[in-house]
Amino acid sequence: MAIRFDYSNVMAENIGAEHGLSSANFEQLIPAGTEILKALRQKAENGSLGFYQLPNDTAGLADILNYAGVVKSRFENYVHIGIGGSALGPIALQTSLQDSYYNLSHKPKMFFPDNIDPDWLNDLLKQIDVSKTLFHVVSKSGSTAETAATMLYFMEFLKKKLGERFFQNLLFTTDPVKGLLNQIAREYPIQCFRIPSGVGGRFSVLSPVGLLSAAVAGIDIEGLLKGAREMAGICDHDDLMQNPAFLFAAIHTLYMQKGKNISVMMPYSNKLRDWADWYRQMWAESLGKKFDIDKNIIHVGQTPVKALGTTDQHSQVQLYVEGPNDKVISFLEVERFEQNGLLDNHFEYIDEFNYLKGKTLAELINAEKSATELALTNNQRPNLTFRFDRVDPYNVGAFTFLLQAATAFAGGLLKINAFDQPGVEEGKIATYALMGRKGYESKAEEIRNQLQKKTLFQI
Amino acid sequence: MAIRFDYSNVMAENIGAEHGLSSANFEQLIPAGTEILKALRQKAENGSLGFYQLPNDTAGLADILNYAGVVKSRFENYVHIGIGGSALGPIALQTSLQDSYYNLSHKPKMFFPDNIDPDWLNDLLKQIDVSKTLFHVVSKSGSTAETAATMLYFMEFLKKKLGERFFQNLLFTTDPVKGLLNQIAREYPIQCFRIPSGVGGRFSVLSPVGLLSAAVAGIDIEGLLKGAREMAGICDHDDLMQNPAFLFAAIHTLYMQKGKNISVMMPYSNKLRDWADWYRQMWAESLGKKFDIDKNIIHVGQTPVKALGTTDQHSQVQLYVEGPNDKVISFLEVERFEQNGLLDNHFEYIDEFNYLKGKTLAELINAEKSATELALTNNQRPNLTFRFDRVDPYNVGAFTFLLQAATAFAGGLLKINAFDQPGVEEGKIATYALMGRKGYESKAEEIRNQLQKKTLFQI
Numbered sequence: 023m024a025i026r027f028d029y030s031n032v033m034a035e036n037i038g039a040e041h042g043l044s045s046a047n048f049e050q051l052i053p054a055g056t057e058i059l060k061a062l063r064q065k066a067e068n069g070s071l072g073f074y075q076l077p078n079d080t081a082g083l084a085d086i087l088n089y090a091g092v093v094k095s096r097f098e099n100y101v102h103i104g105i106g107g108s109a110l111g112p113i114a115l116q117t118s119l120q121d122s123y124y125n126l127s128h129k130p131k132m133f134f135p136d137n138i139d140p141d142w143l144n145d146l147l148k149q150i151d152v153s154k155t156l157f158h159v160v161s162k163s164g165s166t167a168e169t170a171a172t173m174l175y176f177m178e179f180l181k182k183k184l185g186e187r188f189f190q191n192l193l194f195t196t197d198p199v200k201g202l203l204n205q206i207a208r209e210y211p212i213q214c215f216r217i218p219s220g221v222g223g224r225f226s227v228l229s230p231v232g233l234l235s236a237a238v239a240g241i242d243i244e245g246l247l248k249g250a251r252e253m254a255g256i257c258d259h260d261d262l263m264q265n266p267a268f269l270f271a272a273i274h275t276l277y278m279q280k281g282k283n284i285s286v287m288m289p290y291s292n293k294l295r296d297w298a299d300w301y302r303q304m305w306a307e308s309l310g311k312k313f314d315i316d317k318n319i320i321h322v323g324q325t326p327v328k329a330l331g332t333t334d335q336h337s338q339v340q341l342y343v344e345g346p347n348d349k350v351i352s353f354l355e356v357e358r359f360e361q362n363g364l365l366d367n368h369f370e371y372i373d374e375f376n377y378l379k380g381k382t383l384a385e386l387i388n389a390e391k392s393a394t395e396l397a398l399t400n401n402q403r404p405n406l407t408f409r410f411d412r413v414d415p416y417n418v419g420a421f422t423f424l425l426q427a428a429t430a431f432a433g434g435l436l437k438i439n440a441f442d443q444p445g446v447e448e449g450k451i452a453t454y455a456l457m458g459r460k461g462y463e464s465k466a467e468e469i470r471n472q473l474q475k476k477t478l479f480q481i
Numbered sequence: 482m483a484i485r486f487d488y489s490n491v492m493a494e495n496i497g498a499e500h501g502l503s504s505a506n507f508e509q510l511i512p513a514g515t516e517i518l519k520a521l522r523q524k525a526e527n528g529s530l531g532f533y534q535l536p537n538d539t540a541g542l543a544d545i546l547n548y549a550g551v552v553k554s555r556f557e558n559y560v561h562i563g564i565g566g567s568a569l570g571p572i573a574l575q576t577s578l579q580d581s582y583y584n585l586s587h588k589p590k591m592f593f594p595d596n597i598d599p600d601w602l603n604d605l606l607k608q609i610d611v612s613k614t615l616f617h618v619v620s621k622s623g624s625t626a627e628t629a630a631t632m633l634y635f636m637e638f639l640k641k642k643l644g645e646r647f648f649q650n651l652l653f654t655t656d657p658v659k660g661l662l663n664q665i666a667r668e669y670p671i672q673c674f675r676i677p678s679g680v681g682g683r684f685s686v687l688s689p690v691g692l693l694s695a696a697v698a699g700i701d702i703e704g705l706l707k708g709a710r711e712m713a714g715i716c717d718h719d720d721l722m723q724n725p726a727f728l729f730a731a732i733h734t735l736y737m738q739k740g741k742n743i744s745v746m747m748p749y750s751n752k753l754r755d756w757a758d759w760y761r762q763m764w765a766e767s768l769g770k771k772f773d774i775d776k777n778i779i780h781v782g783q784t785p786v787k788a789l790g791t792t793d794q795h796s797q798v799q800l801y802v803e804g805p806n807d808k809v810i811s812f813l814e815v816e817r818f819e820q821n822g823l824l825d826n827h828f829e830y831i832d833e834f835n836y837l838k839g840k841t842l843a844e845l846i847n848a849e850k851s852a853t854e855l856a857l858t859n860n861q862r863p864n865l866t867f868r869f870d871r872v873d874p875y876n877v878g879a880f881t882f883l884l885q886a887a888t889a890f891a892g893g894l895l896k897i898n899a900f901d902q903p904g905v906e907e908g909k910i911a912t913y914a915l916m917g918r919k920g921y922e923s924k925a926e927e928i929r930n931q932l933q934k935k936t937l938f939q940i
Contacts, residue, residue: 028939035936106795122604126584137792138849140822140842141872142751145581165833168791171845174837177827202831209830223795264940283807284743284784292601303796310800323804325743327786332627333596335908336565336682337762341769344904345782348742363599368636371668372661374624377918378633383599386630386916390597393911396928400907413600445803448859449794452852457845459836469855477494480487481723 024411025253025420027266031395032273032350032404041347041402043276048263051272051435055262058434062427063258072220073426076228077250077419079218083243086230089193089213090237094130097156097191100238101146101176102134104160104231105168107223108195109136110303111232111422112160114296118418119241122292130156132239138168143175152176153183158193160231162217164202167453195230222441224303227422242415249419257427266424270352270406271431277350277404278324278436285324286342289354290331290391293413297354298328301425308429308440315437322436332390343397351398351405355391358412359384483870484712484879486725490854491732491809491863500806500861502735507722510731510894514721517893521886522717531679532885535687536709536878538677542702545689548652548672549696553589556615556650559697560605560635561593563619563690564627566682567654568595569762570691570881571619573755577877578700581751589615591698597627602634611635612642617652619690621676623661626912654689681900683762686881701874708878716886725883729811729865730890736809736863737783737895744783745801748813749790749850752872756813757787760884767888767899774896781895791849802856810857810864814850817871818843 034042065071093100102112113134116124125131135146157176161169180188189210196203198216207214215230226232228250233243257267274285285305287298310323329338331353342349363383367375378386398405410417433440455465493501524530552559561571572593575583584590594605616635620628639647648669655662657675666673674689685691687709692702716726733744744764746757769782788797790812801808822842826834837845857864869876892899914924 026939028937030935030938033936033938105792109792110796121607122601123608126590126608131585137751137789138822138842138846139749139751140818140820140846142581143822143842144820148580149582149585167837167845167849168795170834171824171837171842174824174827174834175822175842178823178825181827202828202833205831206828209828266940269940283805290598292596292598299796306797306800306804307795310804312803321803321805323800325784325786325800325804325808327784330596333564333568335905336627336766337569337758338765339908340902340904341765341782341784343907344771344780345765345769345784346742346780349784359599361599361603363597363602363634364637365630365633366637368633368640369661369665369668372664374661375629375633377913377916378626378630381916383597383602383630383634386626386912387597387599389915390626390908390912392915393908396911396931397904397907443799445799445856446794448802448856449798449849449852452855453845453849454836456848456851457836457840472855476489477492478487479489479492480485481725481728 024417025424026409027269027406028409029269029273029406031399032406037399037402037404041404043273047276048272051276052262054435055268055272055431058431059258059260059262059268061434062430070220071430072218072222073225073228074254075218076221077247077254077423080244080247082230083233083247086215086233086237086243090234093156093238097130097154099150099155100130100132100235101150101155101157102132102160102235103157103169103172103176105136105166106303107226108160108169108231109134110224110296110300111227112235114300115227115232115236115241115246115418116239117296118293118413119236119415120239124239128239130238132235135172138171143172147179152179153191156191156193158195158234159203160195161203162197162201162223164196164204164206167450170202193234195234224307225426227300228419245415246419249416250423253420253423254427257424267427268431270424270428271435273406274324274350275432275435278322282348282350282404283324284327284349286327286329286349286351287354288329288331288334288351290387291354291356291413292330294354294356294410295328295330297418297421298330300422302326302328304425304429307443309432309436309438310445311438312445313438315439320438322438331394332387335390335394339394339397342403343401347403349403351403353391353395353405353407355388355407355409356413357409483876484883485868486728486865487868488728488732488865490858491865496858496861496863500863502732506735507728507731510735511721513894514727514731514890517890518717518719518721518727520893521889529679530889531677531681532684532687533713534677535680536706536713536882539703539706541689542692542706545674545692545696545702549693552615552697556589556613558609558614559589559591559694560609560614560616561591561619561694562616562628562631562635564595564625565762566685567619567628567690568593569755569759570686571694573759574686574691574695574700574705574877575698576755577752577872578695578874579698583698587698589697591694594631597630602631606638611638612650615650615652617654617693618662619654620662621656621660621682623655623663623665626909629661652693654693683766684885686759687878704874705878708875709882712879712882713886716883726886727890729883729887730894732865733783733809734891734894737781741807741809741863742783743786743808745786745788745808745810746813747788747790747793747810749846750813750815750872751789753813753815753869754787754789756877756880757789759881761785761787763884763888766902768891768895768897769904770897771904772897774898779897781897790853791846794849794853798853798856801862802860806862808862810862812850812854812864812866814847814866814868815872816868
């Protein structure tokens with residue numbers, strides 16, 4: 023494997039006993055970890071832990087690659103309509119494995135409008151000829167309000183241009199059988215890709231949800247799965263002290279118990295930055311729970327934060343070094359960039375630039391990472407590093423699998439269900455009520471009463 | 482003013498006594514707040530609180546607008562080289578007040594490479610003809626490692642193309658007198674704009690640091706200053722319960738004392754999203770401090786988090802509603818979008834879409850905001866709202882001033898220096914040592930010794 027996991031700086035040996043962990047801390051979790059691993063294997067075998075199977079589903083790749091070829095030849099634009107788990111992984115695949123300014127020099131241009139802001143969507147409409155645009159709608163149920171609204175909004179323009187041939191510009195990725203998109207696909211011959219049952223939204227990046235757009239962008243999707251498969255083997259390791267998924271979960275749950283309620287992911291790489299947003303969903307939605315599996319009220323969870331090195335050294339590191347010691351910081355480091363970026367001092371009369379002469383941008387970014395790591399460590403701030411030998415599909419696939427497996431382990435250690443999200447229901451119902459959806463009239467009345475009772479404080 | 486500040490949902494009346502605030506909580510802070518306001522006025526008058534004066538500096542606008550005209554006529558690309566406070570404000574001005582896909586349809590194309598990732602910078606070089614590119618270098622001292630390295634890296638390509646005429650493609654914004662960029666500008670006739678002394682990096686958005694690129698993009702910079710000026714008047718209000726800067730600071734410092742160590746900024750607007758990153762720096766770097774002004778060790782601070790509605794409803798809201806009650810959430814809401822985005826049900830056989838028919842995207846995004854607000858409030862999670870009547874230069878200018886003034890108040894209430902950042906020094910020195918800079922040899926030796934002593938835990 024070409025990703026190393028270095029957790030030296032969470033250990034008491036390096037950051038002291040008050041904020042550091044001991045080998046005994048880990049040992050105490052081994053029995054629970056072993057049970058969790060056993061349960062995960064069972065679930066994986068009986069198919070109820072869908073994401074464990076995705077890396078093995080190489081049979082589906084040919085269809086995806088074929089369809090991607092069609093998209094590339096037929097369309098000038100690809101618009102991905104999905105939100106949350108249906109967008110974060112696809113976006114991160116695109117930004118980590120393709121040109122940073124892809125849309126300025128590639129076709130089809132690729133857009134991921136994962137919000138319903140009308141100004142944002144209208145700005146997009148100004149850029150595209152909808153008749154030359156493929157709209158890929160990604161939703162298991164088809165009823166997600168934002169996804170449905172975005173699709174309907176674009177449909178208006180598509181129908182005006184193409185009339186009843188609108189369906190030729192639609193692609194769906196959805197449930198194998200159920201849901202509203204399948205209803206539409208029974209009326210029109212719309213190509214559908216399938217999200218295997220048992221694969222939740224935030225665990226779907228290695229299904230067609232993520233692979234289709236990646237293939238359109240020319241990303242090596244076989245490499246992604248290969249990396250994930252090899253990492254799956256590593257995360258199945260019986261010796262848990264050699265199992266990075268267990269270790270990441272153990273470190274974070276131990277720190278949650280110590281009151282460190284913030285988990286920062288800080289890539290020193292622009293290409294990897296959007297994986298921090300993908301991780302934010304994975305960690306927040308999986309572990310932020312009111313109840314444990316025995317229905318005790320626990321209000322557990324850890325707030326994930328995205329930071330970017332070196333950029334956020336000039337924004338967040340002051341706080342991370344001097345503020346409350348309430349975080350675990352996970353660095354992502356890249357050993358080999360595509361080019362190193364050799365520096366010269368073009369203003370030789372300025373002595374202060376000489377230290378950069380003959381050095382490279384790659385050396386500088388990694389020196390700054392080491393410097394930040396040192397400053398944190400010297401101030402007893404726990405931090406760990408995932409060291410990528412390079413950013414490529416193999417490593418990215420491996421990394422996504424590792425964090426998904428770590429999340430499953432963390433759910434087990436916290437004794438919660440890491441695969442549901444009951445806390446978003448209340449907001450969904452209130453949205454339906456506020457939008458006047460049929461069947462939600464009494465909820466609307468309730469909300470009106472509540473708002474009337476509310477005491478206002480505003481200026 | 483066209484921004485309303487609604488803090489109803491931090492009050493005990495609406496979220497209960499355990500997590501809510503009382504009028505008495507605010508009253509206790511009034512004497513300190515009054516002293517702080519007096520001190521801020523004094524500093525503003527004697528010029529040591531630079532950002533208070535920026536909105537009044539309309540005399541400098543003509544030069545900025547003139548120069549922006551030159552840039553627009555002479556260059557195909559504008560590249561902004563700066564990091565932290567020299568980049569976050571300029572980026573947020575661009576993304577909030579210009580077309581979301583500006584570079585796909587406007588000239589000059591505008592780039593803000595605020596990191597030294599060599600792959601990212603090389604991807605940019607593939608997009609631009611450096612001879613047709615203006616490089617705007619923004620740094621008070623000129624010695625910021627990332628800014629210097631980025632400038633030197635681009636210089637290599639610029640000199641190859643233009644030889645000694647390279648200077649014609651440079652623009653500096655820097656200290657009035659001191660610093661390395663002024664040394665260069667004494668050798669070549671390079672236009673310089675000035676960051677007034679007393680204006681720190683994160684408080685510089687309304688100086689040429691932010692205004693120059695905004696003017697190049699055609700943003701109404703007079704409107705920005707006008708909004709800021711009127712907000713300055715409001716934040717000078719003697720009746721502190723009518724002063725939004727004091728209220729925002731009081732709410733957050735009261736909650737910090739109650740252990741809520743996370744401050745989320747969650748715009749329900751894609752255009753406003755990058756102001757949350759700007760706020761992250763403002764809040765983290767200003768308030769994250771080890772010492773108070775009397776040199777007591779306090780390790781104070783609150784971790785700012787960027788979230789985006791509706792997108793992060795599908796990522797973070799599960800945690801915000803059900804997880805630990807450890808946050809204060811600040812919503813940004815927009816009353817009027819440029820277009821509302823009327824929806825129709827283009828699949829009438831799908832009854833589940835009918836609630837969207839005849840409604841708009843604007844109604845939906847604001848209903849979702851209200852729904853999230855309700856869910857948080859019902860779960861005793863403190864939240865407040867800045868309600869913009871629209872996103873325009875006037876309101877954006879006002880909002881930036883409000884948060885700067887709020888930060889100054891918060892620093893006063895916490896009894897810290899909100900205007901320094903001593904905690905980043907350690908990392909800077911370690912970087913110099915690791916890069917082999919002259920004069921840092923003993924530090925390098927010390928680091929090598931430390932790394933040797935470190936116990937390794939890695940797989």
